[in-house]
Amino acid sequence: MAFEAHLEELKIRKDHALRMGGKEKLAARRAQGVLNARERIDYLLDAGSFIESGLLATSHRPEARDKSPADGKVAGYGTVQGRPIALVSNDFTVLGASSSVVNGKKIKHVKQVANDSGMPLVLLGESAGARMPDRMGAAGRAILGQDPIEYLRDRRTPWVSALLGSCYGSSTWYACLSDFVVMRKGATMAVASSRVTALAIRQPVDAEELGGWKLHTGTTGRVDLAVDTDEQALDAVKKFLSYLPSHNGEPPPRAAVPEGSDEPITRILDLVPESRTQVYDSREVVKCVLDASSMFELKERFGKSLVTALGRVNGHTVGVIANNPKFRGGAIDVDACAKATSFLVLCDSFNVPIIFLVDQPGFLIGLEGEKRGAPGRIMNWMNALSLTSVPRISITMRKNYGQAYLNMGGGRNSDEAAAWPSADFGFMDPGTGVNVLYGLRQEDDPERFRQLVNQIAQDSAPWPLAGLYETQAIIDPRETRSYLKDILRVRFRQTTNGIGEHRLRCWPTSY
Amino acid sequence: MAMVEVRSEIAGAVWKIVVKVGDTVAEDDTLIILESMKMEIPLTATEDGVVAEIRVAENAPIAEGDVAVILRT
Structure with missing residues (x-):
């Protein structure tokens, strides 16, 4: 057969690359119930859709060439639920998927293809950081920073990161640049590993404390969702992508409306307490407003x-x-400000209309917030909101106090404003208002206090606002979903097929 | 197993204690109801666990950052 020797060599080289870091390392992972880099790709992509880029890439250093299949980062393209994506799956069994000259080229290439072709980029993180000794000395320095836009994030297509093991170096950096980050519990994300960190600060460091899921979902906000298994993490990646367009030049995909989606809203009056002193979990309201089981x-x-x-x-x-x-x-603290702002960036960058459901007593004031720069966070949010160009609908359910009224789309900061009859547009709670305005406490003169509270409450009811055409509709809470259906249709930007201006595309991802 | 301190996120008064030592709770379950900003505001479990200790009494004032409940997780 012609080409026989060539084809034989190709087969040998491919087989070697597909053996990854070797049987023992792969078996150890299997024993832990953790998928390997290629199994993750198989689970994520539609069957048979993987097109690999760089299977035969290896370390450029001759002594590491044979032990660096795919150079530790498996890259390529495929489809998720029929839609194309580009991806990089870190192979920790190969030199800890450490960052090298060659695998850096692989990341750069698929990232460029994702941008050029308009595909989301998915990064399956598990990497040890810089490869040594490649990065040491002058020669090591000379390979760093050769791509001036390596860490540019301009949101032309969605980026998603899954943190599925020890994540240092590139897995961490790309997670911080991503639009959605899911972490498997037990994985860690940090600047440097607990071993390196412990050496640097000369005290023991617990990996979980340094970069575990509780830290990143509860304190830093860098991780959107924590799950128990690799499979759940990859399912979350698929689910997230299902809401977004493949690139910022198209509207998000349309899904079928599940049967029964109009049922839950009929019970909304039982979910929200009428009394302003009582609280509830507003996620139950969100579920009623959205199509059945579509809340993510x-x-x-x-x-x-x-x-x-x-x-x-x-x-x-x-x-x-x-x-x-x-x-x-419902008082808005510094973390909530950062969360709202990053969400505005996500929605505006990918042509997703924004709905505000408002019931808030104002910003949380106090020493802690001021120390963390609360005023700056509040203005960052306003600045981001001013730059959005997707449709913004605001619905005031109950309280809508103070400056936060503007942050939640008050005045011209939303395109359409509606309110429930229970809406309360005071600057603060009526009782507190009497304290502040008249210097009167309830115990001083209960009867006069009651009269003044009533007077202030009347002033802040939704009717005067409707009279001034500051709110375009007062709706029965049970009409909220049908109102949204109507107004989203009215507000769809037909002239651009729903494509916004994306003025937040370079907004810092983690300010 | 770890002991987790559940701290008040706001200043106010303890209105009602709704759990007792030994109760099993899930993340976001209400432990104590505080009165603050003219509202009844729940203090919720930060993690799944068992109530190991309650450090506050009903009607007592509570400051932001005060430890109200200890959970064993």
Whole structure:
């Protein structure tokens, strides 16, 4: 046969690359119930759709060539639910998937293809950081920073990261640049490993404490969702992508509306207490408004007094920002500000209309917030909101106090404003208002206090605002979903087929 | 197994204690209801666990950052 020797060599080389880091390392992972880099790709992509890029790439250093199949980062293209993506799956069994000259080229290449062709980029993280000794000395320095836009994030297509093991170096950096990050519990993400960190600060460091899921879902907000298994993480990647367009030049995909989606809203009056002193979990309201089982909450454990969720109304993707009185009475703290702002960036970058569901007593004031720069966070949010060009609908359910009224789309900061009859547009709670305005406490003169509270409450009812055409509709809470269906249709930007201006595309991902 | 301190996120008064030592709770379950900002605001479990200790009494004032409940996780 012609070419026989060539073909034989090709087969030998391919087989060697597909053996990854070797039987023992692969078996050890299997024993831990953790998928390997190629199994992860198989699970993520539609069957048979993987097109590999760089199977025969290896370390450029001759002594490492044979022990660096695919140079530790498996890259390529495929489809997820029929839609094309580009991906990099870190192979920890090969030199800890450490960053090298050649695998850096692989990342750069598929990233470029994702941008050029308009595909999401998926990064399956598990990497040890810089490869040694490649990065040492002058020669090591000379391979760093050769791509001036290596860490540029301009949101032309969605980026998604799954953190599926020890993540240092590139897995960490790309997660911080991604639009959605899911972490398997037990994985860690940090600048440097606990071993390196412990050496540097001369004290023992626990990997979980340094970069585990609780830290990143609850304190830093860098991770959107934590799950138990690799498979669940990859399912979350698929689910997230299902809401978004493949690139910023098209509207999000339309989904079928599940049967029964109009049922839950009929029970909404039982979910929200009429009394302003009582709280509830606003996620139950969000579920009623959206198509059945379409709510996909992001950063559930971070800045809990504000809920951010993707979902669908009538099959169209929307982003919901809802205050949640269940936590801190819905008072908006510094974390909630950061969460709202990053969500505006996501929605605006990918042509997703934004719905505000408002019930908030104002920003959480106090020493802690000021130390963390609360005013700056509040203005960052306003600046981001001013730059959005997707449709923004605001619905005031109950309280809508203070400056936060503007952050939640008040005035011209939303395209359409509606309110429930229970809406309260005071600057603060009426009782507190009497304290501040008249210097009167309830115990001083209960009768006069009651009269003044009533007077202030009357002034802040939704009717005067409707009279001034500051809110375009007062709706029965049970009409909220049908109102949204109608107004989203009215507000769809037909002239651009729903494509926005993307002025937040270079907004810092983690300011 | 670890002991987790559940701290008040706001200043106010303890209105009702709804769990007792030994109760099993899930993340986001209400432990204590505080009165603050003219609202009844729940203090919720930060993680799944068992109530190991309750450090506050009903009607007592509570400051932001005070440890109210200890959970064993």
